[in-house]
Amino acid sequence: MIMKRVYLLFFASLLILSACQNKETAEDKEVISNVPDPLTAEISSRGVNSTSKEILLEAIVTQGTKSLDHADEVTFEIRKSGEDNRQLIEADNDGYGKYRIMHTFRDDGKYIVIAHVTAGEQHVMPEKELVIKGGQHSDVN
Structure with a gap:
């Protein structure tokens, strides 16, 4: 008699648990994701x-x-x-995902250039090192 009650209680619990579970999405239905595509940015430099x-x-x-x-x-x-001295310059949007500034380097040496890009809730910070030497520049990375 006690075993019968245990079995009934067990099966009743299974029925209640299965009724409370969320239904799975059918395989033939498309799931719409709110996760945006990843934001990327690349720095380039031009000119002597x-x-x-x-x-x-x-x-x-x-x-x-x-292009963003x-x-x-x-x-x-x-x-x-x-x-530690940093200079922040807002870029101009030239279309086709290109954001540009013109900058004059005053001294020879290695310079770190970081582009801070924000779109929606995403933020990326690509970095490039430039070497200014003898009046000319070269990309390090």
Whole structure:
């Protein structure tokens, strides 16, 4: 008699638990995800630089496989390697996911350039090191 009650209680518990579980999505139905594609940015530089001429710094921003023309903010941070003094410059949106600034490096040396890119709730900070030497620049990475 006690065994019979244990079995009934066990099966009743199983029925209640199975009724409370969430239903799984059918395999033939599409699941819509609210997770955005990943944000990426790459820094490039162009132009021959002397300490008195400007160089073009550009962040090419994509989200997934598409150019991102509507980033909330793109700012370049420039500092000389080994120094704490930083300069922040807001980039201009030139379309096709390209955000640009013109910058003049005043001294020879290694410089760290970081593009701060924000779009929605995503933020990326690609970094590039430039070497300014003898009036010309070269990319380190």
